[in-house]
Amino acid sequence: xxxxxxxxxxxxxxxxxxxxxxxxxxxxxxxxxxxxxxxxxxxxxxxxxxxxxxxxxxxxxxxxxxxxxxxxxxxxxxxxxxxxxxxxxxxxxxxxxxxxxxxxxxxxxxxxxxxxxxxxxxxxxxxxxxxxxxxxxxxxxxxxxxxxxxxxxxxxxxxxxxxxxxxxxxxxxxxxxxxxxxxxxxxxxxxxxxxxxxxxxxxxxxxxxxxxxxxxxxxxxxxxxxxxxxxxxxxxxxxxxxxxxxxxxxxxxxxxxxxxxxxxxxxxx
DNA sequence: CACCAGGTAGGAT
DNA sequence: ATCCTACATGGT
Numbered sequence: 541x542x543x544x545x546x547x548x549x550x551x552x553x554x555x556x557x558x559x560x561x562x563x564x565x566x567x568x569x570x571x572x573x574x575x576x577x578x579x580x581x582x583x584x585x586x587x588x589x590x591x592x593x594x595x596x597x598x599x600x601x602x603x604x605x606x607x608x609x610x611x612x613x614x615x616x617x618x619x620x621x622x623x624x625x626x627x628x629x630x631x632x633x634x635x636x637x638x639x640x641x642x643x644x645x646x647x648x649x650x651x652x653x654x655x656x657x658x659x660x661x662x663x664x665x666x667x668x669x670x671x672x673x674x675x676x677x678x679x680x681x682x683x684x685x686x687x688x689x690x691x692x693x694x695x696x697x698x699x700x701x702x703x704x705x706x707x708x709x710x711x712x713x714x715x716x717x718x719x720x721x722x723x724x725x726x727x728x729x730x731x732x733x734x735x736x737x738x739x740x741x742x743x744x745x746x747x748x749x750x751x752x753x754x755x756x757x758x759x760x761x762x763x764x765x766x767x768x769x770x771x772x773x774x775x776x777x778x779x780x781x782x783x784x785x786x787x788x789x790x791x792x793x794x795x796x797x798x799x800x801x802x803x804x805x806x807x808x809x
Numbered sequence: 810c811a812c813c814a815g816g817t818a819g820g821a822t
Numbered sequence: 823a824t825c826c827t828a829c830a831t832g833g834t
Binding site for chain 3: 660661662664665668669707708709710711712713
């Protein structure tokens with residue numbers, strides 16, 4: 541019998557919604573209520589107990605607390621954020637559909653690469669390209685539900701390689717450039733303050749305003765970052781009539797953005 | 810065969 | 823500073 545940690549996460553947590561939120565590309569429901577989450581070199585099998593908020597993380601207690609608690613931001617009270625959105629009808633509706641979304645702490649290097657790939661692309665195809673990169677160049681981590689799981693390739697594993705099977709198109713050049721960077725920068729970015737991380741990210745080829753904000757939010761957990769993509773721009777124009785200021789949600793604007801992105805795409809279908 | 814997809818770089822205005 | 827457009831690829 542494999543080792544597992546059972547936890548109860550009743551408030552503001554939904555693996556399904558997170559997997560559909562578009563902030564990560566390697567969280568997948570492989571069977572009803574069963575997910576595989578992968579970030580960097582870590583992977584875990586998570587089972588949601590039917591009709592409850594109980595989850596089983598198939599990993600050691602040590603890994604749960606050191607990796608997955610920060611990854612899913614389990615120590616943060618998202619209901620406190622939601623309570624500050626009560627006077628916005630769109631956000632209230634968004635909470636109803638996507639209130640279980642969290643802002644993940646993903647591996648920074650992986651976040652940079654995946655969001656460079658995301659530009660002018662669609663989410664299913666981003667996932668496909670990322671999986672091919674992992675399968676081609678990443679380390680084998682083990683088997684989950686009969687499927688081999690591979691880590692996201694390290695910069696060293698990707699350096700000098702030809703990732704043509706991932707069909708990255710014109711973004712392939714940018715990914716190769718990222719792999720050539722001194723890997724220390726991903727560490728250094730963690731300890732930079734103020735606007736230095738953003739300036740550093742913007743200096744990278746293929747990283748512009750929007751992708752930089754995504755990396756800041758999903759990789760560096762800068763909760764004040766508010767990435768504006770085509771959906772957010774449409775939303776602000778058509779729903780808010782160009783009258784929306786993310787600064788109003790100081791300290792959690794990025795969470796507001798995720799709720800808006802998730803819900804607006806959902807009702808568009 | 811058009812058009813679109815979590816944009817960006819480089820050049821022209 | 824703001825406005826264009828090329829940039830590959832795959833899916834409707």
